[in-house]
Amino acid sequence: MLDPGQLIVDPHHHLWERPGWRYLLDEILADIRTGHDVRATVLVQARAMHRAEGPEEMKPVGETEFANGVAAMCASGGYGKVQVCAGIVGFADLRLGEAVKPVLEAHLRAGGDRVRGIRHIATWDTDPQLMNPAYQPAEDMLDSAEFRAGFAQLAPLGLSYDAWLYFLQIPRLTALARAFPQTPIVLDHCGGVLGIGRFEGQRSEVFAEWSKAMAELATCPNVMVKLGGLGMRLPGFGLEQQPKAPSSETLAQHWKPYMERCIELFGTDRCMFESNFPVDKGGYGYAEGWNAFKRIAAGASVEEKADLFWRSATRFYRLPSIG
Numbered sequence: 001m002l003d004p005g006q007l008i009v010d011p012h013h014h015l016w017e018r019p020g021w022r023y024l025l026d027e028i029l030a031d032i033r034t035g036h037d038v039r040a041t042v043l044v045q046a047r048a049m050h051r052a053e054g055p056e057e058m059k060p061v062g063e064t065e066f067a068n069g070v071a072a073m074c075a076s077g078g079y080g081k082v083q084v085c086a087g088i089v090g091f092a093d094l095r096l097g098e099a100v101k102p103v104l105e106a107h108l109r110a111g112g113d114r115v116r117g118i119r120h121i122a123t124w125d126t127d128p129q130l131m132n133p134a135y136q137p138a139e140d141m142l143d144s145a146e147f148r149a150g151f152a153q154l155a156p157l158g159l160s161y162d163a164w165l166y167f168l169q170i171p172r173l174t175a176l177a178r179a180f181p182q183t184p185i186v187l188d189h190c191g192g193v194l195g196i197g198r199f200e201g202q203r204s205e206v207f208a209e210w211s212k213a214m215a216e217l218a219t220c221p222n223v224m225v226k227l228g229g230l231g232m233r234l235p236g237f238g239l240e241q242q243p244k245a246p247s248s249e250t251l252a253q254h255w256k257p258y259m260e261r262c263i264e265l266f267g268t269d270r271c272m273f274e275s276n277f278p279v280d281k282g283g284y285g286y287a288e289g290w291n292a293f294k295r296i297a298a299g300a301s302v303e304e305k306a307d308l309f310w311r312s313a314t315r316f317y318r319l320p321s322i323g
Helices: 025-032 061-075 094-110 145-151 167-179 203-217 248-266 286-296 302-316
Strands: 007-013 016-018 021-023 037-044 083-090 115-119 160-163 185-187 223-227 271-273
Touching: 007 271, 007 302, 021 025, 025 037, 025 061, 025 083, 025 286, 037 302, 061 083, 061 094, 094 115, 094 145, 145 167, 167 185, 167 203, 203 248, 223 248, 223 302, 248 271, 248 286, 271 302
Parallel strands: 007 037, 037 083, 083 115, 115 160, 160 185, 185 223, 223 271
Antiparallel strands: 016 021
């Protein structure tokens, strides 16, 4: 491990049990115990453990109930010092408008004092292979009156918004952030860089357009960025297709231009490294991923590293300080 004493909060991971794919507490603990000093994590919704019965809009509250149970297990001290699911980001259909408020309140009750925000995925593109069949948002969802009426319910309840969308949609997020300056927003996965499908072979063009959109978004003081998610197939690095998992040096080489640009635009106090496991697990190992982040941050000061590895996440998600 590089710099094994560096404190870490992992602000973005999932837990689920799906056919042929189990990633629950045992699995994330096995990854965390590979050597980095991860002290706490934030679970982000991923359609896991929804309630089987009850009103459709309330079924996602089951994921928060499950995550809060995992957090309680870790709070017992029986699983070591790491507090898995110290923060919880659930799902609520913000297109319900004002009617989403009871759903948000149900999440808050189900998660005790651990629920911090909501993620309603907005990824959309004209290319069908870029669309997740589990999420079918409209192109203009972030602009719609219904969504914004639901979004308006977040801040009064002390909730933030996790934004997951593609780079061409960043201007829509900028408009949303400006319309709701009191709502904390964090942009997931470096802003949805694409390099497959119709974007294959256009890395420099995509980088230029993404960079321009990110520069405009950075003018919104209520927005932060998660640095990660580049192990997915979407950026087109092909990590998941290699016969051998990549080294941290290889990962850092691929990721550095995007992450350094984010840090340049937003500052370390508005950026946080994330694992996005187990999704990114298809592209690299947990230990190698955090080593890659440490390589990218090698030239940063001690205070800047604290921001990137734990302090920004702790502040955004209002977690107990680990420093």
